[in-house]
Amino acid sequence: MGNGLEMLPKPMLKNKTKMSNAATVWEVFIQSKNGLAHKHVGNVHAEDKEMALQNARDLYTRRNEGSCIWVVKSEHIVSSVPEDEESFFDPSNDKVYRHPTFYNLPDGAKHI
């Protein structure tokens, strides 16, 4: 019977890295303040990691919006696809016991 997955159209990202002029693309993640998680802000073009870091700093932290920058070559990013959504993400929504509010406290219990 099959589950139809083999017929799913691949995501439509066309890879045109064959052009000799094309610079490498890097995704940029900024940690705006110590203690916060890094956030994806966009991409930069650069040929090597040192220049990628500098370009990211120049473009995305011009007004001091960062304390730490990560750059990753776009080709190294592995992403889930929307079709995975159901199997990857749905199940935890109805596993009630995974959520931190799943407990009963005896009445009168204090400081807990």
Add this chain to the structure above:
Amino acid sequence: MNDLEKYTLRIADSALILSHRLSEWCSRGPSLEEDIALSNISLDLLGQANSLLEYCSKINGQTTADGLAFKRNEREFYNFQICELENGHFGDTIIRQFLFDSYTSLFFKKLSDSEDETLSAIALKSIKEINYHLRHSSNWVVRLGDGTELSNEKIQKSLNNIWKYTGEFFEMDELDNKMLANKIGVDNKELKKDWDNITNETFQKAKLVRPNDGHMMTGSKKGIHTENLGKILSVMQYIPRAYPNAKW
């Protein structure tokens, strides 16, 4: 003019004129990212110039920082000649930036120990920016030197052409010696050894040949410049001079 003011003006003018030259790259960079990088450096230098000119203004109590920037004539500017040279191609600009940044990274480090509180504070703030500039310019010197045959050829030529302007970095005249004696100024001669080390290290990585020291250009401390400065000022100072009574 007061000694302290003149000494400060020299530092301010180099930042101001080099900032101006860098700003000419706007919308002309080899990539958008580089356009932003060069404008960034230009802005930093302009900020440094502004702080220093404000200090001069305070010292003389008569002219504003704008007055100093826009109303002095060619023989009253004291920037290093290297700062006023035409931008040329990206290699010319970047090698100049590298040589200047290497010098200022050392100069401002020493200046941050100045007994003059204002100069010391400005120096401390500027060092952070300059170290970033140096990282950028030295990275590019390496990439151009160790890139393609063409890029190596071009930047070697740039280096050979500009070398004679580096002598001015290490001059000490009567004013410099006075300021040094007062523990306000920096001993430029002493900076040479470290500068040689920094530059040689990068030249090696960049597969560039260090030019021999030949005849060095000189004169900016006395307001003697190349023919470039006059042209810069006629553009830079045009509006305030054309509309002397206007506020902008």
Add this chain to the structure above:
Amino acid sequence: MSEQTIDKKIDSKKKRKINYAFLQEQLFEDKINLEKKIEPKDWMPDEYRQHLIRQISQHAHSEIIGMQPEGNWITRAPSLRAKMILLAKVQDEAGHGLYLYSACETLGVTRDELNKQLHDGKAKYSSIFNYPTLSWADMGAIGWLVDGAAIVNQVSLQKTSYGPYSRGMIKICKEESFHQRQGYEIMAQMANGTKEQKEMAQDALNRFWWPSIMMFGPHDADSPRTGNAMKWKIKRKTNDELRQNFIDKTVAQAELIGLKIPDPDLKWNEERGSYDFGEIDWEEFWNVVKGNGPCNEQRLNHHKKAHEDGQWVRDAAKAYAQKQN
């Protein structure tokens, strides 16, 4: 397996494919209707993708080309502060261009391809930048009017349906409002200055007013792409709505600093609660769009030259990087 069975199997596969395609489209439309964002890996109609590539890249090109008319006055900025502000502003514009190229690339096109489209004249950019900047007051006019018009458009685009575009617009809007205020400050200062300054400011307004309101494009009725753009929530307000919004805001600002909008038909309409205004010179509009504005050729040549001059630098960077691997 008999031929019949095979045929049945193929048929049912086809049906499932069609059903699946139908589901994809339905999901896309649901997302649009529910104000959810479409992200790069989501399925989208090809027309939607192409429309976005065109719109986002044109927006990006506008930011980059826009650096030229303003960059023209950096070296002549009349005070240290003015120079710093203008340099920072033009730098911001480069940054905006980069955010937008970045968003566009998520749709499967490279920056090189976009550059080529610009150079070949296949891609357009905002016509306003085909006008020359003739005096320092133009820096005020551009900040106040051109950025002002851009803001009206961009605020609306913050809610656009495509995720990367929407996020780019939010970042850009934050910075753009500074630009407008700085431009207005220049105009205000000049309008309150010497006689020559005031004349210079009025002259700049005279030259930039009509091109600024032309920035919103043709009348809705004459704008063929508006239908789809509104349906897919790429565009959230129509050309005429945005234009009216801009005019209503700006007239009061001009009056406040004693400058006159160069439109004899400009009149407050109490009933509509808006300004009536004169008819745009559509001949000029289309002429400039076609490429016959004062600076079209100059702007493109400048951009091409910068690109060509930089080839050896980009090649060197690439060569160096390859040696490290």
